[in-house]
Amino acid sequence: MQFELTDEFLQKLREAISARNGAFVVEQFKELYPPDIAVIFNELQKEEAKYVYSQLDEQIAADVLVELDDDVREDFLASLTSKEIAEHIDNMDSDDAADVIAELPDSVQDEVLSHMEDSEQASDIVELLNYDENTAGGLMATELVRVHVNSNSIECVREIRAQADAVENIYAIYVVDDDEKLVGLLSLKKLVISPANSKIADIYDPKIISVKTNTDVEEVANIMDKYNLVVLPVIDALGRLVGRITVDDVVDVRREEETEDLQKMAGMEALDEPYMNVSIWGILKKRAGWLVILFLGETLTATAMGFFENEIAKVVILSLFVPLIISSGGNTGSQASTLVIRSLALGEITIRNWWAIIKREIKVGFILGLMLGLIGFLRVAVWSQFTNIYGPHWMEIALTVGTSLVGVVLWGNIIGSLFPLILKRFGFDPAVSSAPFVATLVDITGLIIYFSVASLLLGHVLM
């Protein structure tokens, strides 16, 4: 069902382009949707793309431009005159138009705006450019159908006809009062099934959910998700209707948010752009900071082990199990922190539940610790029957490894689940409590647990 770009298709298309066979190109693209055409464009040379572009219907061409990868679009626009860009912008929804214009160099922005035929669209775009991109204002489009509460359904249909070109999909008609204040909504369904000359006041629904222009995009996404909304009206500080946000805009917001969380959880700063569009220096900037912090934290492991240098010198075998012990704590902690961070993000748990969560993770951590501890004990004990590597004190060593594992795994699990809750409590992003971060904390404390248990159980050997 979905279009798949094949090398064969690309080959034929290229031949048609170099032969300037417009009819073939038009034929090929007739059945495709703008997102598919954008996929093809991303593969074409700039000159090829320009030719294909000139063959497309102007509305389709504008939609394709919106769907292109950022860098491809940037390249492509750089090859057009301001006047040509303005023509495409005229055919875009105001929110997409503002996004595309925002990417242009400042000097080009003004030129493009001045070349636009639709001066209302131009002034809408200028207004949209003023909003912070992380707010509802930065996300909204201005194209919408509004009717006055005192009008009737015939006037409403007339208004829809007037806006039909500008608003591709009409999901709702917004009802406003004399002051342009949003007072309710009228579904197209209700309009269609109501008698032909109904008063809007009799058929509209005054119960309506809206957001302000300065509402954070994350809250916008939460509201649309919670109330299963397809479109959400945006009002200004005076309650006047200024725009609307559609669900597809929010899908992108959600996706960016998830990506950022994931990257933070991997112990790095969030990239603001797709991986391949970020330069090597850009990637380094996002990764190096946390790596260095984690590294400096981890140097404390050397300090911690330094305290036990004499013990290690006497029973070198102890050092062999260091990676095993600390990684077990780290792995358990990384599981726990991911579970808690994700559940917090989904609203399945809140910090009010913290004690229930910790109680539960203490139990889980203890059982996991017993399990790994037993395997660790057996590893040493069974091995000792076949080799002499653990020497005469193999039993004490096996017990040290087993007991430490119970403690370190339990501890890792507690730290892993508690830390995101603490961060959240103090207003930080819980996702910062990354697996590497938890692992570093657990490494240091895990070493202390391990060597303390060793001192206790191997005391007579170490004297």
Place this chain on the structure above:
Amino acid sequence: MQFELTDEFLQKLREAISARNGAFVVEQFKELYPPDIAVIFNELQKEEAKYVYSQLDEQIAADVLVELDDDVREDFLASLTSKEIAEHIDNMDSDDAADVIAELPDSVQDEVLSHMEDSEQASDIVELLNYDENTAGGLMATELVRVHVNSNSIECVREIRAQADAVENIYAIYVVDDDEKLVGLLSLKKLVISPANSKIADIYDPKIISVKTNTDVEEVANIMDKYNLVVLPVIDALGRLVGRITVDDVVDVRREEETEDLQKMAGMEALDEPYMNVSIWGILKKRAGWLVILFLGETLTATAMGFFENEIAKVVILSLFVPLIISSGGNTGSQASTLVIRSLALGEITIRNWWAIIKREIKVGFILGLMLGLIGFLRVAVWSQFTNIYGPHWMEIALTVGTSLVGVVLWGNIIGSLFPLILKRFGFDPAVSSAPFVATLVDITGLIIYFSVASLLLGHVLM
């Protein structure tokens, strides 16, 4: 703008409930939406909830039931008779109805279905229950507006009136032929702006995207995202229109998918339910398997270090840097694997790009390695000026630590970025290449790198 549940509100509500003050309850709930009411219900006792429920409008009541937490709903339904459940089911959309019925015990399912007044709805539900929940059929609802391609807009409006109660939000009218085959769609906008007695054949759009009943839900989500669809029609093997999927259903699918990916990336199996609904044993089952596998893998670190036992015995100080060295490789690898896994999931990169990705990560890894290596070298070198802990060979030790870090970090970065690509290449889920998994791989090889460098640079001391 959003409703916030306060203890105060809950207190007042509880008092009104025990006083059987129905008017107050109705007043409080009048302004709220079903998802908000569900939040309140999740906090109430069963008997309290039953009373409030009896006061709600029956359509709202059904919507609230759909929005409740799974366990609260299960509890609540268990306290109702099959006839009462059937009444609520009658008021639900077929997809929600099927989901709710699927949760009931088998014997209750049949009773509820037999009590339903709307026999068409009942047979639709029975049909929906047959579809795999991971396919479009399992996600779709059967309520939709269809018109014959040979009818006209007056008949179309009549059909919309007939369906108005069953279909809450009408986003599109589907056009079918004599065989019930889907041939196109008519937007409500087009219907409204077209002359009153238009032929459907003249105004409908034959270009329509649809999925089959057996299309995987992930592909459904991808298609809706890609083409910015709010609703997607579902056809059977013969091309006949059987249902439609709305974007809010897909939001849930996406969210579950992301959660599963995240949990896999943390080195565990995906939970199938919200964290708090899974029993401790359930959690253990999902976590223990991977922890044991990682543990067994990590025991190889003890084996690897065993080969260098003599070196450690001679220069105990070497063991102090083991956690620092291996964790640096692990952290770098976890960054790289997360970047690659996420970019693959978003379609920003494909395995066809593998060489470009690896080339880039070799450069990044080398620079990060140089950075950490330098810090590691300075850590030992500077420290040695103030203490005697590193002994006379501090320079060799500093060089060993610094050089190994370059190697281990570079290696961790290569493994971290390469592994998800390899998994994907062989048809596995790249998310399984979790940070703990990569760290374990890197720990073992990192130790070999470290001690090999040490043998080389400290050879004369170790002889």
